[in-house]
Amino acid sequence: MSPTPNPTILFVSNPQGIPVPGEDLIHRPDITIDIDNEPLNGGVLTKTVALGIDPYMRRRMQFEYKPNTPVLGCGIGVVLRSENPKFRVGDHILGRSYPFAQYAVLSEATEPLRVLKNETGLPWTAYLGVLGLAGETAWVGYKAHAEAKKGETIYVSTGAGTVGSVVCQAAKAEGLRVIASTGSESKVEFLKEIGVDVAFNYKKQDVGTVLKENGGVDIYWDNVGGKALETVMGCMNKYGRIVICGFASQWNVPPTEWHGNKSLVLALVKNVTIKGFLSHDTIAKYGDFDFEAEVTKLVKEGKLNVREEASDKLEDAMKMLGDCLVGANEGKGVIVFS
């Protein structure tokens, strides 16, 4: 069979700040693939169904992606050919190092692959968001590290993102008082809709002032790092916990200009514990807290809502990634192939 177009997003180099479309990442519609003859080496060939845009991809640029290879992230594809008896033609496969391309060759030799049965009838894209890495990160991180107790106050930065909104709703369900911030009025409204007690726009209100007016916080779910983390240290109550989940505020500047935190001595004075985590390491150590069963149930009951922002153009992935890193998105970004 003749070559088939296989549009792909390539990673060029680790950006200094937010990746620039056309420079740090490029869309290559001219790449082709021979669907019938592409070597599989024991793996599968898939046609992509959906790709997820996740902030953690910025970190992978720094530590993992190789120049002039496809951007990797969470993706779902339908199997067209298989050399692995575990995966059959027509299966939906989820991978977390899925190339951002129309077609993909995936192998268990390089990453765990999973067949999605989706007996729940949720949209496939749920498995890239609330039931995907972001939801899992929120759920297992909250369950393993927040040590939350009913009646405590939690502050969630980037509360309207997938991770943030799952944390907010998990905390509400356990009887905590939830303070959450975001960067637009429409997202503040969303925070109120999902039950956040004190929702505010950090571009209009000072974080430290809001937290102090509300009696300080027992738990800080930190998705942003930088200056905000330093400020919140000053608002922690005794025996407080800070869960470091993300670093959103710092990706738009080079590491040499990252904010230097001068408030760590407050951890000592206030007996505060700071826990950084990656979800797969947390699961390896603590288990997954029945993540999929529990979260699926909450989603189907309408008790766990997240926002989604979809495009059917692969090239939009580049801008959407930049947007999610600076909070210019209005929901979880997904590319859905027609």
Add this chain to the structure above:
Amino acid sequence: MSPTPNPTILFVSNPQGIPVPGEDLIHRPDITIDIDNEPLNGGVLTKTVALGIDPYMRRRMQFEYKPNTPVLGCGIGVVLRSENPKFRVGDHILGRSYPFAQYAVLSEATEPLRVLKNETGLPWTAYLGVLGLAGETAWVGYKAHAEAKKGETIYVSTGAGTVGSVVCQAAKAEGLRVIASTGSESKVEFLKEIGVDVAFNYKKQDVGTVLKENGGVDIYWDNVGGKALETVMGCMNKYGRIVICGFASQWNVPPTEWHGNKSLVLALVKNVTIKGFLSHDTIAKYGDFDFEAEVTKLVKEGKLNVREEASDKLEDAMKMLGDCLVGANEGKGVIVFS
């Protein structure tokens, strides 16, 4: 009775850096006390036996001491008069807000006081060091927060200080590999004597290089904060723990010039937990881990050695405090009254 001289160290104001004798702290030999008639208001009058010089006093200057009142710290005195039936004339009393003066009026209304029986025959000054606040801080902090496992590697900064040397020896007793740093060759020798596996002078060897050459660390016992804390973050192994116990490197500069830590994102990447603590809050939450019984036993068996540096001149307390904040001391500072 006529007034009796009561030489006192007064706190003048919160220094910008290391307290300067004669400026931030002053020795006032001209202060007097009427031993027979000084009002006790339900407390006791003591003649001071010994006073301890502790780095944490620097933090009390920032948060607690009032201008033109005596410096407060750990002290032991013999009761001369008592209006409290719990304390009898001749008893040795230990207080942790003991005024740095020849005589003191102490009251349970303002601080917990304790009669020292000392049936073990150890010198009184042991209750200011290895059996005092420093030893207790090391013991309960290590037991509650380090989550140490046999075979792991711990790095202790200011390893030759009382806190540091107790941590080093507690860790050795549990089968850990101990790396410790200090600031002079004589103290490096002391570290070797107490069984430290890798002892080095941080003024001569780069901390990051030594730690990386030794395979990184699982636990960092941080007595210094600042740049060292940032550096060690880069040498932590996965699932590592950092126990923030002190802040020695930062007291010699004003807070506006404290080192800004840019490496907190590594806590996320490496799943590192950072725990700040004060010993009394840790004891309130976790108990004291049989501190006094266990440590007394180890001291009497010769398995727990700390160094002491004594003076019989009250005014030396000012310089000794500065010395212990910059590591210019050679052992735990104590003022012993003749």
